[in-house]
Amino acid sequence: MNAILRFSVAAILFTAAAGCNAETICSESCEVSTSWRELNAITLQVSFPGAPGYAEWDGIFDNASNDFRLDSEMFDGAAMRKGTILMVGGLVMAVQGKMVKPGLEPRLLDGAALSQQLVYRLLDAALPGGPDAIEGVRQIEYASADDMILATSTAEGLVAAPWRVTGKVSKLVSGAIGYDLQLASGGPSVLADSDDNYNPHLVGRLSRQAVAALDGSMSLAGWRTYSADAPADEGAAATGKTYRTIADVRKTLAGEDAGAGAAGRDFSGIWKEQCEDEFGLRIEHAGDDGRYVIAFCGPGGCENFDLARRSFIAGDSNYEVIGDNEIVQTGNQGGRQRYLRCMSTGN
Numbered sequence: 001m002n003a004i005l006r007f008s009v010a011a012i013l014f015t016a017a018a019g020c021n022a023e024t025i026c027s028e029s030c031e032v033s034t035s036w037r038e039l040n041a042i043t044l045q046v047s048f049p050g051a052p053g054y055a056e057w058d059g060i061f062d063n064a065s066n067d068f069r070l071d072s073e074m075f076d077g078a079a080m081r082k083g084t085i086l087m088v089g090g091l092v093m094a095v096q097g098k099m100v101k102p103g104l105e106p107r108l109l110d111g112a113a114l115s116q117q118l119v120y121r122l123l124d125a126a127l128p129g130g131p132d133a134i135e136g137v138r139q140i141e142y143a144s145a146d147d148m149i150l151a152t153s154t155a156e157g158l159v160a161a162p163w164r165v166t167g168k169v170s171k172l173v174s175g176a177i178g179y180d181l182q183l184a185s186g187g188p189s190v191l192a193d194s195d196d197n198y199n200p201h202l203v204g205r206l207s208r209q210a211v212a213a214l215d216g217s218m219s220l221a222g223w224r225t226y227s228a229d230a231p232a233d234e235g236a237a238a239t240g241k242t243y244r245t246i247a248d249v250r251k252t253l254a255g256e257d258a259g260a261g262a263a264g265r266d267f268s269g270i271w272k273e274q275c276e277d278e279f280g281l282r283i284e285h286a287g288d289d290g291r292y293v294i295a296f297c298g299p300g301g302c303e304n305f306d307l308a309r310r311s312f313i314a315g316d317s318n319y320e321v322i323g324d325n326e327i328v329q330t331g332n333q334g335g336r337q338r339y340l341r342c343m344s345t346g347n
Helices: 010-014 105-126 246-257
Strands: 041-047 054-062 067-075 080-088 092-097 137-144 148-151 155-159 163-171 177-184 201-207 224-227 269-272 280-285 292-298 309-311 319-323 326-330 336-343
Touching: 041 105, 054 105, 067 105, 080 105, 080 246, 092 105, 092 246, 105 137, 105 148, 105 155, 105 163, 105 177, 105 201, 280 336
Parallel strands: none
Antiparallel strands: 041 054, 041 201, 054 067, 067 080, 080 092, 092 224, 137 163, 148 155, 163 177, 177 201, 269 280, 269 336, 280 292, 292 309, 319 326, 326 336
């Protein structure tokens, strides 16, 4: 896994862009959405032929609220590590358990995100008809001569071509979709921390859950809470606040934006640290109340606008407006990321 610059909205967890590069940053074609991504609950176990242990994730996400829950279980052949990560509104992370060193949970989240994106991308490619076209058991054998690029707002992955996926997909009695996939990549991949080809065995199920937002009455007693705005390659910053429930987090987030307005400025456009950079932000109007949707973009495309962060920008403590074409994104650890507007979208 290759860390990239920043950790913003982790609700991108289960989406990915395809067919994009630096020249087509955040074009409409970058925002890929298929019927497979309507399945908002995923269980995934990843293992490797001949290697001990596995990683298993059970996740559910809600596009409307930017909430998600991820249960993690990792076994290295000797020791088991378990825990749960919650994301409230895409901005506050709550963690329970000891999966990694405290503060490094965003990196674990990136690993889960890229692996789960991989499942959706393989199913997109091999079974473009989507889950509704599955009856009984479908055998899969699909090959591609193109590299596969995966990305979150803080990490990227690449499956080297030529790659091939085999296995089966089945419609379960419950209506969920079961999958058993073997991927064979054409060379070392960014998703792997070795020089060997990336050949994971991916087993799990997908389903559509009508109620996916976190319950506001859920207690956060004993949970560690972090801001989602962590500087690059550093541990996440503790919020410094005590929340009794999920509802308390929502109230705090709403208060940070309430009444901020846009201060008479239009922030829509493409923003980068340097205009020649391949990574940056696409900012667009989110509606009629003055909020903006702020999507991270890179060579692999942009995160899904339905899942990206929303803010007034002006008046938001996470942003400092320097001028019409210059803003600074701040983090709880004192990090400051300067952005220049390189292109106006006219939206």
